[in-house]
Amino acid sequence: xxxxxxxxxxxxxxxxxxxxxxxxxxxxxxxxxxxxxxxxxxxxxxxxxxxxxxxxxxxxxxxxxxxxxxxxxxxxxxxxxxxxxxxxxxxxxxxxxxxxxxxxxxxxxxxxxxxxxxxxxx
Numbered sequence: 001x002x003x004x005x006x007x008x009x010x011x012x013x014x015x016x017x018x019x020x021x022x023x024x025x026x027x028x029x030x031x032x033x034x035x036x037x038x039x040x041x042x043x044x045x046x047x048x049x050x051x052x053x054x055x056x057x058x059x060x061x062x063x064x065x066x067x068x069x070x071x072x073x074x075x076x077x078x079x080x081x082x083x084x085x086x087x088x089x090x091x092x093x094x095x096x097x098x099x100x101x102x103x104x105x106x107x108x109x110x111x112x113x114x115x116x117x118x119x120x121x122x
Contacts, residue, residue: 004054005036011052013040070103071111078117086112 009030016026023041027034043051070093077089084092086108093102103111112118 004056005032005040007052007054010040010044013037014044014052017041067101067103067107069097073097074103074108074111075115075117078112078115082117 009032012030013026013032016029021029023034023037026032027037030037040052045051073096074089074093077084077092081089086105089108090102090105109118
């Protein structure tokens with residue numbers, strides 16, 4: 001898994017770039033990937049000092065937080081109508097809340113399984 005590059009290392013990359021060193025030389029000296037050096041240099045050129053700050057909000061998975069409404073409503077529908085499958089519940093979500101980014105059928109199935117709303121096949 002990727003690890004955020006410390007701010008001090010990011011500043012060092014910019015200083016070395018100002019001295020005229022190439023991306024390849026900097027990546028070898030600091031043991032940082034070539035793409036990371038290039039990306040940090042480019043972001044600093046576009047946004048200045050703010051571009052050097054790590055963007056932790058973009059790390060990790062979004063999970064249920066993004067689809068909390070869909071999660072809650074889909075479980076409610078499955079509890080109210082146990083014979084409805086994930087495809088039909090997805091159609092119901094689309095009809096009620098046509099906001100665009102619906103969870104996939106497989107995601108709904110996983111939510112139902114995690115909530116204990118599905119019965120294993122014999």
